[in-house]
Amino acid sequence: MKHLKWLRRLVALTVFCATALLFLSDGLLASGLAKILTWPQFAPSLLAFCNQPQLTALAWLAVIILTIFFGRIYCSALCPLGIAQDGATRLFGPKKRRFIPAIPRWHYGIMTLTIVTFIVGHGLILRLLEPFSAFGRILNQIARPVALALRWLAAKILEYFEMYLIAPPSWPPWALSSFAIASFTLVLVAWLAARHGRLYCNSICPFGALFGICAKRAVFAPRIDAAICTGCRQCEAICKADCINARERTVDRSRCVACYNCLSVCKEGALRLRPGQTKGQTVLSAPMPGGKIKRKKPSAARPGKPETARRALLASLGATMACFFLSKRGQAAPDTPIQVPHPEKPTTIPERRAHPVSPPGSIGIAHFTDYCTACQLCVAVCPSRVLSPSLFEFGVDSMMQPRMDFGGGYCAFECVNCLEVCPVTAILPLSLAEKKLIQIGVARFIKENCVVHTEGTACGACSEHCPTKAVDMVAYPHPTKSNLKIPEIKADFCLGCGACEHACPTRPYRAIVVDGNPIHKKAKKPDFKPVAAPSDIDAFPF
């Protein structure tokens, strides 16, 4: 029993380091590690299941069952934000802690607000509070720049000695809102953890509230054996959830995160995980020194009506599921184009993108923004730096959800990193062959901006980069120059990868721009005649 703490620590440390590695390794370790690590993450798993109900996406159910029987092991060993808080508590927290009564009304209120707003179609609160995503943003927005700076420093030192083993990294585009929110989350969570242990989990995290309800009657969760307890209160002093009331000899199992520190600290072995009483935290207390045996009701120690809140929760959870399945049925299939007001052919110089572009595999903007929790793992593993957290391009509610930013890069033709890692399947795990035919947008040529037109000099950077030659070069009659070619777009073959837009050299406005497809379409496969084999294989033409 006493060694359970070490087992928990080992698992937690492994999960924490692997998650950090996943976000900080530039996608080198992405696909395999992401699948293993993100699979048991509760909210992503639940959303993935709602998106595609299949057995492999049932991790969320496993977590619920685990919590019902063993308490909130998830919060201690699998939730990276929870593990990070333990680090802050350990470093900055008080040496001696004491019991604090729960604040269930507030906590269940946040949970209900999160669920209700999500159901009516505003997922921002969920995205802000969901722990995996919040932690992902902290890694991506704060830890990653630090890691890149260290790598840059290492590269520069090696370069001084003429060693080129480490390449100085290129910087990802700055994403203001995501950085600000990640910084705020970091400061808030770290401060709460330092001052009050797991208070974030027990007063803000909507999933913490849910797990609290599940764990309230956990069979194998710590409790105090009043017959053995000497009342030394060391367990209360070490409890990071502040949920052990040693005076009353109760453990609030709904707030206990199953860290098992109390099991280790109790010299008498009075704290155990044993199945026994099932009536909430009611215990038969042995008398405190000089006290009197009495039976305590939980309502006296804890205000609020959790039973009602639980019913509300179950109802909303049911409603959430119903909403998802119903909304799925009504959703347009990816191949069916919806009517969008076609943008006017611009005659002015600014690009004026008709729609923002969502990543390939995300079916369309609506599907993507519905499911994405803005954990930004896709941003962290994108090798071409094209995925970038949005500001308000998808709408205020969707801020922080990644978009394709062709100023930073373009979608690499041979790459499926983001499709492989998305934990909520906001980006579906399609194969490379399928991805190569997804049209996420269509390039539009603005001749008035093109250097071939304005300068009469050769360019073609757009066509060079085009993987399907949807942007081709055709003869361009120019009054003074001969032999000029100018881009021409064959929209059927365009994938909207943005290679042309990224490469276009004109400034401040580019001469070619990708308008997003609100619902992705299927592009035609390029079909070119094979070149003729040369006949004069042995001749020298000079």
Added chain:
Amino acid sequence: MDRRAFLKTACSSVAAVSALNFATSAAPLLAASPLDMAAVRGGEPDVMFDKAMSAFGGMGQFVRKGDKVLIKPNIGWDVEPERGGDTNPKLVGRIVAHCLQAGAKEVTVFDHTCDPWRHCYQRSGIERAVKDAGGKIVSGDSEGYYQKIAVPGGKRLRETAAHELFLEADRIINVPVLKHHGSSQLSIGMKNLMGAVWDRGYWHRNDLHQCIADFMSFKAPTLTVVDAYLVMRQNGPRGVSKDDVALMKSLIVARDFVAADAAAAKLFGVDPATIPHIQMAAEMGLGKIDLTGLNIDRIKV
């Protein structure tokens, strides 16, 4: 940078370049072999390079003991070697081996790729080939490696930022792959050295052909090795599928980079004078577009 500082840098780089040009051109003049160009057809890339080197009298003609050698292949695209988008990896590996055998202190290889650099280095097979041959493969994707230089001989390109390995190398071996190109008509040697600078957009905005020729006036490669084994004849420079390439089994090795490009253009079936950057470079006196006066060894394998 104030004017005085600028003039100083400009003068010193002119001096450095002319000293280097003298050093690089003096070696072949003093050497016994008067050969200007070796053109080989009908073999595998590495075998053809061996033949060309024997014709020149060995890599020792170009690389001396203790030299820092830069090999600059085309690794621009994340495509397999069969697609002809990047220089043949067997050829690059063999050149690294020849340089090391000639006593080079170190042989480095990089390209400022278009597609994500790690993917390009890997899928092209060049990273593996270079490492196996004992060379160093270096990132060209890091802006920190690029240093500002003045291009005194340039008409449109007056300054740019070039990779420090390109600037520091004692010998540069330019190893382009011959292919069709949507912007510059053909991509051969001069176009390939566009991958040694950071900001290519500037070139595209400011008369691409002139900038290509201008940059060549800054530092000439010791040797140009044109890989024309698999030649992309349409949809260049990236290509769409294997249908874009033809097996031509050819290799051109030349001291004069303009002549190398001219010969490769002819091999492709195009008059080099119709490719503006080749014509411009010739007019700037950087090399010969007319191959008639050159001593060329034509080898069939």
